[in-house]
Amino acid sequence: MVDGHTRALRTEFVDGNRPLTPRTCLIVDDSRIIRKVARRIVEGLGFEVDEAADGSEALAFCAGVMPEIILLDWSMPVMDGMTFLRRLRTLPGGAGPKILFCTIETRAERIAEALSAGADDYVMKPFDGEILTSKFAEVGAV
Amino acid sequence: MSPEDFDRLQTLMATRAGSRLTRDRMKLAEHRLGPVARREGFETVEAMMAALWAKPVARLGWLVIEALLNPETWFRRDRPTFDTFARELLPVLSAARQGAPIKVWSAGCSTGQEAWSLAIGALDAGLTAEIVATDLSQRALEKARSGAYTGFEIQRGLKASTMLDWFDQVEDNWIANARLRSAVHFARANLLDASKDEHRFDVIFCRHVICDMEPARRAGVLDNLERRLVDDGCLFLGPDEQLANDSLAFRPVAGRKGLFVKSPAALSRAA
Numbered sequence: 001m002v003d004g005h006t007r008a009l010r011t012e013f014v015d016g017n018r019p020l021t022p023r024t025c026l027i028v029d030d031s032r033i034i035r036k037v038a039r040r041i042v043e044g045l046g047f048e049v050d051e052a053a054d055g056s057e058a059l060a061f062c063a064g065v066m067p068e069i070i071l072l073d074w075s076m077p078v079m080d081g082m083t084f085l086r087r088l089r090t091l092p093g094g095a096g097p098k099i100l101f102c103t104i105e106t107r108a109e110r111i112a113e114a115l116s117a118g119a120d121d122y123v124m125k126p127f128d129g130e131i132l133t134s135k136f137a138e139v140g141a142v
Numbered sequence: 143m144s145p146e147d148f149d150r151l152q153t154l155m156a157t158r159a160g161s162r163l164t165r166d167r168m169k170l171a172e173h174r175l176g177p178v179a180r181r182e183g184f185e186t187v188e189a190m191m192a193a194l195w196a197k198p199v200a201r202l203g204w205l206v207i208e209a210l211l212n213p214e215t216w217f218r219r220d221r222p223t224f225d226t227f228a229r230e231l232l233p234v235l236s237a238a239r240q241g242a243p244i245k246v247w248s249a250g251c252s253t254g255q256e257a258w259s260l261a262i263g264a265l266d267a268g269l270t271a272e273i274v275a276t277d278l279s280q281r282a283l284e285k286a287r288s289g290a291y292t293g294f295e296i297q298r299g300l301k302a303s304t305m306l307d308w309f310d311q312v313e314d315n316w317i318a319n320a321r322l323r324s325a326v327h328f329a330r331a332n333l334l335d336a337s338k339d340e341h342r343f344d345v346i347f348c349r350h351v352i353c354d355m356e357p358a359r360r361a362g363v364l365d366n367l368e369r370r371l372v373d374d375g376c377l378f379l380g381p382d383e384q385l386a387n388d389s390l391a392f393r394p395v396a397g398r399k400g401l402f403v404k405s406p407a408a409l410s411r412a413a
Binding site: 127 | 216218221293294297298299300301302303305306310311314
């Protein structure tokens with residue numbers, strides 16, 4: 001379990017600019033290809049990456065270990081991103097992870113809806129490494 | 143493209159734009175000039191070059207120069223620069239100017255992302271800034287004036303909430319809204335040209351421009367910037383751009399990468 005105390009300790013032990021323990025990111029997307037592409041970019045930013053194929057899998061993962069940042073698709077089978085986000089925020093420690101929605105939904109109303117539901121930022125697909133890096137920077141993850 | 147064509151291109155870029163076209167960019171130059179040649183009705187880039195050397199038409203010359211300038215930019219590029227501007231400089235300058243609008247110049251604005259980012263910073267801080275954004279490239283300026291960016295462009299550097307606050311979605315584009323537009327004025331300018339009027343700015347942004355210039359042209363450009371800057375004003379270059387011996391007009395501010403103020407020499411010359 002990673003609680004707030006452990007996380008504080010992690011960031012104290014720094015080697016240059018990089019924490020000694022890698023930072024963690026959970027990528028939630030039903031597309032294996034998107035997960036693979038995103039993983040490569042996020043690992044490049046120095047994160048340890050885990051994957052989940054839908055909201056339900058992601059919620060089970062978070063009940064065990066809270067990642068620092070979650071890249072979250074909206075439309076997925078079993079449990080969609082919005083439902084996952086609402087449930088995550090009710091879990092102990094669930095307010096901690098930064099949530100980056102990452103979806104093909106690009107209508108302004110839907111983006112506003114995601115932000116008001118508690119997402120920290122929003123990535124419209126398609127994206128590339130530069131976009132994802134700048135989003136991580138804007139939410140203070142890198 | 144023949145080596146002779148490339149040599150003449152190099153000279154054209156250096157004399158008209160002050161721009162350095164290094165030999166390793168020959169392939170890139172050919173690639174960039176292809177669409178220009180097609181639009182202008184030439185069979186090949188070589189044919190366009192031959193026509194240009196035979197009869198140097200200003201319009202065609204500028205189209206060629208524009209295509210070879212580096213247009214790369216994005217929103218809030220080098221983020222700390224924008225935070226320094228909005229959180230530290232603007233409040234101090236606004237107080238010193240007793241609430242009068244702060245005059246800002248985005249010199250070498252390309253497609254406008256820097257200018258909009260500065261305007262957003264000022265407006266979000268509740269301060270008024272008048273931003274003049276200039277570039278050598280008419281094509282880049284057209285895009286900047288349209289204020290329209292693709293999903294790809296808009297989210298490179300902007301948070302979604304900022305995007306929703308300041309841009310309207312029109313089909314696949316995101317377009318700067320009326321309030322943001324009212325803060326920025328775009329115009330064409332060549333940084334090699336000396337100022338012909340007394341207009342001065344409180345802050346000048348000229349980032350990632352000097353580094354692409356011929357070393358011999360840099361001092362002149364920096365002198366032009368210095369004359370456009372009020373005595374207690376600031377100049378921002380890119381965070382990794384250094385002046386070395388290029389100019390006696392500015393000195394770096396310790397602890398703030400890319401931030402410069404007028405040197406004592408420049409100030410005493412003004413006095």
